[in-house]
Amino acid sequence: QSALTQPASVSGSPGQSITISCTGTSSDVGGYNYVSWYQQHPGKAPKLMIYDVSNRPSGVSNRFSGSKSGNTASLTISGLQAEDEADYYCSSYTSSSTLLYVFGTGTKVTVL
Amino acid sequence: EVQLVESGGGLVQPGGSLRLSCAASGFTFSSYDMHWVRQATGKGLEWVSAIGTAGDTYYPGSVKGRFTISRENAKNSLYLQMNSLRAGDTAVYYCARVVAGTSQPDYWGQGTLVTVSS
Numbered sequence: 671q672s673a674l675t676q677p678a679s680v681s682g683s684p685g686q687s688i689t690i691s692c693t694g695t696s697s698d699v700g701g702y703n704y705v706s707w708y709q710q711h712p713g714k715a716p717k718l719m720i721y722d723v724s725n726r727p728s729g730v731s732n733r734f735s736g737s738k739s740g741n742t743a744s745l746t747i748s749g750l751q752a753e754d755e756a757d758y759y760c761s762s763y764t765s766s767s768t769l770l771y772v773f774g775t776g777t778k779v780t781v782l
Numbered sequence: 783e784v785q786l787v788e789s790g791g792g793l794v795q796p797g798g799s800l801r802l803s804c805a806a807s808g809f810t811f812s813s814y815d816m817h818w819v820r821q822a823t824g825k826g827l828e829w830v831s832a833i834g835t836a837g838d839t840y841y842p843g844s845v846k847g848r849f850t851i852s853r854e855n856a857k858n859s860l861y862l863q864m865n866s867l868r869a870g871d872t873a874v875y876y877c878a879r880v881v882a883g884t885s886q887p888d889y890w891g892q893g894t895l896v897t898v899s900s
Contacts, residue, residue, distance in 0.1 A: 673826065706886040708827070715890040716819075716827065721881055727888065759827050763885040770840040771817065771885055773827040 674699065674760055674774035681780040687748040690777045692760030693741060698772055700741035704763035707736055707745045711756045719758075720745060747779070755781045784808040784889040786877050791894030798867050798898070804860035804877030804891060812855035815880035817887050818862045820873035820896075830875070831862065832885070845871075867898045 675693040682688040692699065692707075699705055705723045708716035718727050720736035723743060733748045743762075747754055760774035790802040802818070818830040831851040832840040839851050850863040860877050874895050878887035 704884050704886055706881075715876060715892050716887075717890075718881075718886075718888045721886045721888065722884065761827070761829075761886065768843040769829065770832055770842075771829040773819075773829060776826040 674762060674772055676758075676760060676774040676777045678775070679778045679780065681782055682747075682750045683782045684750055684752065686750050687746060688750060688779065689747075690745045690758055690760075690779070692743040692745070692762075692774045694743075694762055694764075694772070695741055697766055698762040698764040699738065699743050699760075701765060702763045703738070705736070705738060705743045706761050707734075707743075708759045708761065709754075709756045710759065716759065750781055752781050755779055784879065786879065786889060786891035788875065788877055788891045788894040791875065791896045793897045793899065794867055795900050796868060796898055799863070799865045800867065800896060802862040802864070802875055802877075802894060802896070804862075806858045806860065806877075806879070809879070811853075811858040814882065815885070816851075816853065816860045817878045817880060818851060818860075819876045819878055819887065819890075820871075821876070821893075822873040825873075828873070832880070833860070864896070867896075869898050872896060872898045 707720040710716045723738045724736040785807045787805045833851045848866045852861045874893040876893045878890045881888045
């Protein structure tokens with residue numbers, strides 16, 4: 671069982687929308703709705719942005735939204751702002767025999 | 783306010799042992815599953831272990847048999863006993879609370895650095 675696959679980097683201009691993909695298998699992303707997304711600024715702990723595929727925790731901007739189709743989950747950031755520049759990780763419960771939980775490879779978001 | 787504070791990290795030689803602690807506050811610790819997650823410098827997040835409210839434990843193959851997760855609800859504390867440490871275990875270790883009813887971490891501590899080197 672390897673990490674979920676994310677693009678290494680995504681960039682956009684302020685005000686634009688960007689989407690980050692997260693590809694897994696039917697044993698993780700495709701099989702369960704326990705997909706979450708984390709934002710991590712340098713030197714800081716990860717922050718939960720989306721859970722259960724599309725739910726936002728209290729206090730997270732509604733510019734962040736999540737979805738899933740088949741084995742691929744997506745995080746969309748609309749109205750991109752300078753403060754959104756960070757690393758983003760997806761994660762999922764997995765029914766793999768060797769893992770309970772798996773993270774994505776991570777995506778660096780750059781605001782141009 | 784939910785707070786998680788890790789401690790116990792440091793420099794250890796290959797083959798050595800270390801015990802990490804995570805002090806929890808601001809929520810009913812005994813009611814939540816907990817995770818340990820690590821991150822090597824410049825690398826991604828890696829799930830290390832999990833413990834349920836009933837004390838059931840889970841590990842990936844990379845640490846199974848070497849790491850032991852435990853909890854002490856009376857002290858609102860989570861632990862990770864790490865034995866037979868390798869250079870590849872060098873990372874910042876985070877404890878994280880799990881969203882009730884799911885396996886997904888919501889609140890994270892600030893992490894503690896473990897360095898395995900001779």
